[in-house]
Amino acid sequence: MADLEGILRPPERQLPPYPPKSIYLATGEQMVVRPAVREETSMLLEAIAPLLYVERDFYDIVAARTFAELLGWKRYRVKDEYCLVGLIDGQLVGLVNGRTLSSKVGISYHTLALRRGLRVGAHLFASKMEYHIEILKQKYVYITAESPIGFRRWMLEYDLIQRPDIPHELGGVDVWTLTPELYHAAKDRLVVGERPVPAPLLKTAETITIPEEAQLVQQVTGRAKKRSS
Amino acid sequence: MRDVAIIGCGMTKFGRREEDLLELLMEASLAAMKDAGLDHRSVDAVYVANMGAGILNYQTGVASALVDRLNLLPAPADTVENGPASGASAIKNAFLAIASGLYDSVLVVGGEKMRAVTGWEATDFVASMTHRQGEYIYGVTLPSLAGMFARLHMAKYGVKQEHLAMVAVKNHENGAKNPYAHIQQAVTMEGILLRPEAVVNNPPIAEPLRMYDCCPVSDGAAAVVLCAAEKAKDAPHPAVHIAGFGQATDIHAVYQRDDPLDLKAVRGAAKAAFEMARLCPQDIQVAELHDAFTILEIVESEQAGFFPVGQGHRALEEGATRLDGKLPINPSGGLKARGHPVGATGVAQVTELVWQLRGQAGERQVSQAVNGFCCNFGGFGNNVLAFVLSRE
Amino acid sequence: MxxxxxxxxxxxxxxxxxxxxxxxxxxxxxxxxxxLEKEGTLLTFTKLHALTMDFTTRTLMLGIVEYPRGVRALGQLSTDKVEMGMKMRHRWEKVREINGQEIYGLKFYPASK
The missing domain is CATH 2.20.28 (Rubrerythrin, domain 2)
Known part of the structure; x- marks a missing residue:
């Protein structure tokens, strides 16, 4: 059995770590973006589970796929996966994930904002691209979209190149690619944040807390907290 | 002409709502009727303000559907469409109907369900009111008209991005105190303008306007009950009178106006409202202006006569328009933070003034408010309505 | 043309x-x-970043040009390297496609290269 597990389990490669950064949001809150570790996946799965049934803005699709990807990472069934989390005072406000296909090619998986209206998704997606291009020094990032918001944000904002010839492993629509040239052309208007994160701030992001289910669904759907009389 | 009073008001929370348009309209209507102490037998007529259910929700004949749901049959009912000024137009119709002696008590409800479509479709829907051959075909949207307007105004009067951001910061601060607001979240000048992160936090929409210079796309409804003043004595709350009303139109294509910066319809509507009320801008203690874009709050505050033309941004600098200032503007959070379900906005402005004049505005209550003013801006200023409201 | x-x-x-x-x-x-006269003055303009769905570009330049006889017109601009008061020349070009129908209109180019 141990041998079979060895066959099923992809070889682990140590990816260069994403150096944490802090982003000052419109509200004055500071979001720390840092890599999650495998031990944190259970908590992340718990955080996104309520979104599996939220149809609005394709949260169900994105949450279900992200859930599967993180579960795959947790149980050693995805190769070279990483996840970056956005935390405000330790509370999870969004996450992005992806993996590397080769040293030159990265694959962007998903972007999930748990708090909306603060551009958390835009900041985290930008952090993910920063990781692939600046830290992993990759030549291409394969990106696809499953929601109109994603399409508009990524494909148009970054002027991505459409590559119908490359299949994306999520299936679905075409691959769009980000190259270092496109990234650097867009960087000034899309990629922000400060490093290093001051120690006290980084400490707030050491332990992830997750929003309560009711609060999370309210944040994502905008469903009224209480009916007005 | 008989005096007309507002004896009840109510609204839904604005924002992204799961209910459909009729449910939102019902929620606001029932809240206003309850507030007015009316049952369904005492509603003589209904005016429903809605701009786009035919396009956004594939629902036409909204007023007819609503009176059925509310059991108000056979009350006469009309849907009023006047772009983003539909709400004030519906109130005007009710006002005229009561003033004329035809009806005694009328329900006015405005609502819109805009999040049924994507943001791009909503933007295009609103753009459909621009001049087809002269503006729309080029890709003009309301933010683009506001952007071109803002650039001209800023160059002429020395208004800076910071002034626009001051409007956003103020209105978000007020909105955070309004449980009905779409966005109940304060923002900081650092976060939306001064810090390097602001390029992402507050991206450009129609330069020089940025995201926080533009109102959100909202669902929601608001309702008021109007009544002949002589019959308003038994209402549970002190009546608020419609002391003045004004309306004016202007040239459709903004670029064809003699001076594109001169919002003649705002001036005309405000002047008429003040004249009817026999009041002047100095008599107003609270105003709700149509800040679909931050620049519009500044310019309307000038054109309505509260500040000299070209000085509106100075008043902002001095804090005159804050909740604790000389003339608080948009204590509700305005369109910027309360949200802008287009058909609901004019009714929501009046609702806020009623709450302010009754002293029911909670944390955002303006002190000593006797007279209030509101301005509902249709098109890009081509159809504007203004009201002056006074408490007993 | x-x-x-x-x-x-x-x-x-x-x-x-x-x-x-x-x-x-x-x-x-x-x-x-x-x-319309050959050359006009750019009165105001905007770089629009929130386009309606039928546009596939990221941004769109729009502006209002005033001609010497006083008539003004709104149109698309060919470039974002513009400033208020600049001299512009128009061309009559395809500006949009609505429901598969090509719409022609004014596109303004800076008068001096």
């Missing part, structure tokens, strides 16, 4: 674009067709 036109009120001389049934100045209903 179609030439974009101005319409001059025969009674008061005011010029409009596009065509109107009645003059905004005097109410006259007789107009003389004129070619």
């Amino acid at each position: 179609e030439v974009p036109k101005g319409y001059q009120c025969k009674a008061c001389g005011r010029v409009f674009h596009p065509k109107r049934r009645f003059c905004l100045g005097c109410g006259g209903d007789q107009f003389k067709e004129l070619a």
Whole structure:
């Protein structure tokens, strides 16, 4: 059995770590973006589970796929996966994930904002691209979209190149690619944040807390907290 | 002409709502009727303000559907469409109907369900009111008209991005105190303008306007009950009178106006409202202006006569328009933070003034408010309505 | 190529674009067709980042140009390297496609290269 597990389990490669950064949001809150570790996946799965049934803005699709990807990472069934989390005072406000296909090619998986209206998704997606291009020094990032918001944000904002010839492993629509040239052309208007994160701030992001289910669904759907009389 | 009073008001929370348009309209209507102490037998007529259910929700004949749901049959009912000024137009119709002696008590409800479509479709829907051959075909949207307007105004009067951001910061601060607001979240000048992160936090929409210079796309409804003043004595709350009303139109294509910066319809509507009320801008203690874009709050505050033309941004600098200032503007959070379900906005402005004049505005209550003013801006200023409201 | 036109009120001389049934100045209903002048001045402009769904570009430049006879027109700009007061020349080009129909209109180019 141990041998079979060895066959099923992809070889682990140590990816260069994403150096944490802090982003000052419109509200004055500071979001720390840092890599999650495998031990944190259970908590992340718990955080996104309520979104599996939220149809609005394709949260169900994105949450279900992200859930599967993180579960795959947790149980050693995805190769070279990483996840970056956005935390405000330790509370999870969004996450992005992806993996590397080769040293030159990265694959962007998903972007999930748990708090909306603060551009958390835009900041985290930008952090993910920063990781692939600046830290992993990759030549291409394969990106696809499953929601109109994603399409508009990524494909148009970054002027991505459409590559119908490359299949994306999520299936679905075409691959769009980000190259270092496109990234650097867009960087000034899309990629922000400060490093290093001051120690006290980084400490707030050491332990992830997750929003309560009711609060999370309210944040994502905008469903009224209480009916007005 | 008989005096007309507002004896009840109510609204839904604005924002992204799961209910459909009729449910939102019902929620606001029932809240206003309850507030007015009316049952369904005492509603003589209904005016429903809605701009786009035919396009956004594939629902036409909204007023007819609503009176059925509310059991108000056979009350006469009309849907009023006047772009983003539909709400004030519906109130005007009710006002005229009561003033004329035809009806005694009328329900006015405005609502819109805009999040049924994507943001791009909503933007295009609103753009459909621009001049087809002269503006729309080029890709003009309301933010683009506001952007071109803002650039001209800023160059002429020395208004800076910071002034626009001051409007956003103020209105978000007020909105955070309004449980009905779409966005109940304060923002900081650092976060939306001064810090390097602001390029992402507050991206450009129609330069020089940025995201926080533009109102959100909202669902929601608001309702008021109007009544002949002589019959308003038994209402549970002190009546608020419609002391003045004004309306004016202007040239459709903004670029064809003699001076594109001169919002003649705002001036005309405000002047008429003040004249009817026999009041002047100095008599107003609270105003709700149509800040679909931050620049519009500044310019309307000038054109309505509260500040000299070209000085509106100075008043902002001095804090005159804050909740604790000389003339608080948009204590509700305005369109910027309360949200802008287009058909609901004019009714929501009046609702806020009623709450302010009754002293029911909670944390955002303006002190000593006797007279209030509101301005509902249709098109890009081509159809504007203004009201002056006074408490007993 | 179609030439974009101005319409001059025969009674008061005011010029409009596009065509109107009645003059905004005097109410006259007789107009003389004129070619829009070659060059105008850019009165104001915006770089629009929130386009409607049918546009596939990230941004769109829009501006209002004032011609010497006083008529103004709104159109798309060919570049974002512009400033207020700049001299612009128009061309009549495809500006949008609505439901598969190609729409032609004014596109303004900086007058000096």
